Amino acid sequence: MREHILGKTGRAVSAVGLGTWQLGADWGEVSETDALAVLGAAADSGVTFFDTADVYGDGRSEQVIGKFLRNRGPDHGLTVATKMGRRLDQLPENYVMANFRAWTDRSRKNLGVETLDLVQLHCPPTAVVTSDEVYEALDTLVADGAIGSYGLSVETCSQALAAIARPNVATVQIIVNAFRLKPLDDVLPAALKAGVGIIARVPLASGMLAGNYTVRTRFADNDHRNYNRDGSHFDVGETFSGVDYAAGLEAAAAFGSLAASVQGSSGSTTPASTAQAAIAWVSQLEGMSTVIPGARSASQAQANAAAGSLPELGSSFTDGVRSIYDAHFRAAIHPRW
Structure with missing residues (x-):
């Protein structure tokens, strides 16, 4: 597994991490036993970065990770990033010190740690991204020892660039995948120049880039791939990267053909899967710190981790990748995020 430095945190983390939204069981049941198995399979496969949030399962994801860390022991060598800001409506007046303290105290309890490794504002409105008072409050939390470093998870490239310009922002999390290329234009170069880490989420476009969906695929009622296709619950870009489902299937087929020649990891006689090629491509981009695919099973966690050594x-x-994007998505996707 390759490693990169996670921006201004100074921490070395695996090129492929693990996103843990699904372990909160917000979109499909995942037992605690299965969740712990996923975390264990990822860590045993070289993953050293877990990404969670205080709202994933209303804290369940953090709690399961906390239990895993205790079971693993004090020398676990893992970095855990969490997020805050979505326990209340995403209004600028809610992003204040009193709430920050309450949210981080809750996450510290859930994870069983004195100091949170990395806290990210969870896709806040632009007025928060540009607020001097917000960064002053975050700096205070660092000085107090409640958090080690802070970053922002954002929806748009303009928000990412505004965050990168702040001197103490350690990381920026943003959607980057074969269907979302705009961050390659300015965000990654700016982050590299500023020493800010980039965390890529949704690397498989909600699973579409794994190449397993068809027009007949159906998702559970509580799965965002069903209920958020129109963006009625949160930013539509979080679901299939905001692409039209039918167009996404066509592009995924083209990506599958491109990925067919990708070799497996060193010593393997099995070609890489389409999903592994998609994850590996993002993880190898210049300026990328880590990419955080989710996994619902131990075998999926192992397969995703293997992409870090392709x-x-x-x-x-x-x-x-650019040719596929230009043909299918640039006109519709590039101006939006």
């Missing part, structure tokens, strides 16, 4: 895909693969 051979370099190279510029010809990137050219192919």
Whole structure:
């Protein structure tokens, strides 16, 4: 597994991490036993970065990770990033010190730690991203020892660039995948120059880039891939990266053809899967710190982690990704996020 430095945290983390929204059981049941198995399989496969949030299962994801850390022991070598800001309506007046203290205290209790490794504001409105008072409050939490570092999880490239310009922002989390290329234009270069870590979420476009969906695929009622296709619950860009489902299937098929020639990890006689190629491509982008695919089973966690040791895909693969994006999505997606 490759490692990168996670921006201004100074921490070395695995090129492929683990996103844990699904472990909160917000979109499909996942037992605690299965959740712990996923965390264990990821860690045993070289993953050293877990990403969670205080609202994933109303704290369940954090609690399961906390139990895993205790079971693993004090020398677990893992970095855990959590998020805050969505326990109340996303209004600028709610992003104040009193709430920050309450939210971080809750997360510290859930995770069983004195100091949170990394806290990210959870896709706040632009007025929060540009607020001097917000960063002053976050700096106070660092000085008090409640958090080690802070960053922002954002929806748009303009928000990412505003966050990167702040001197003490350690990381920015943003959607980057083969269907969402705009961050490659300015965000990754700006982050690299500023020493800010980039965490890529939704690397498989809600699973579409794994190449397993068809027009007949159905999702559970409580699955955001069903209820949020129109963006009625949160930013539509979080579901299938905001692409039209039918167009996404066409593009996923083209990506599958591009990925078919990707070799497996060193010593493997099995070609990489389409999902592994998609994850590996994001993880290998210049300026990328880590990419956080989710996993609902131990085998899926192991397969995702293996993407972190695939051979370099190279510029010809990137050219192919850009060609697919230009043909299917640039006009509709590039101006929006």
